[in-house]
Amino acid sequence: MLPKKYRLRKNIDFRRIYKSSKSIANQYLVLYIKKNREVNNTRIGFSISKKIGKANERNYLKRQLREIARKNIKKIKPGYDLIFIARQKIKGKSYHDVEENMESLLIKGRLME
DSSP, rough: HHHHHHHHOOHHHHHHHHHEEEEEOSSSSEEEEOSSSOTOOOEEEEEOOGGGOHHHHHHHHHHHHEEEEEEETTBBBBBBBEEEOOGGGGGOOOHHHHHHHHHHHHHHHHOBB
C-alpha cells in the first residue's frame, strides 16, 4: 500500500490541482501534474469514475494503480502533486498494460529520475 505521506486525499487538494495544472494523457490514463510546496515529497491521488464499473471493479483498479505508484515512488521526482484519472478503455486491461501506460505518462511528463 502507498504510505500516507504520499497520498492525496482531500477534495480541496484535488480541486486545486484540476484547476491550475498541466495534463498529459494516453489511451488508458490522464495525468494532472502540479508543483507543490513540499520540496522533498510527492503526493499521488487517483480518480476512477463510476463509468468504469461497479465498486469492486473500481476498487480493484485503484489498488493496481496504488501498487504501481508504490513500486515507482522512489523513481518519481520529489515536489509534485499528481492525479491519475482512469479512462473507460482501461476496463479489463492486464496489470502490465496499466503499469506500462502509467510509467509512460510519468516519462512523458519528465517526472521519472
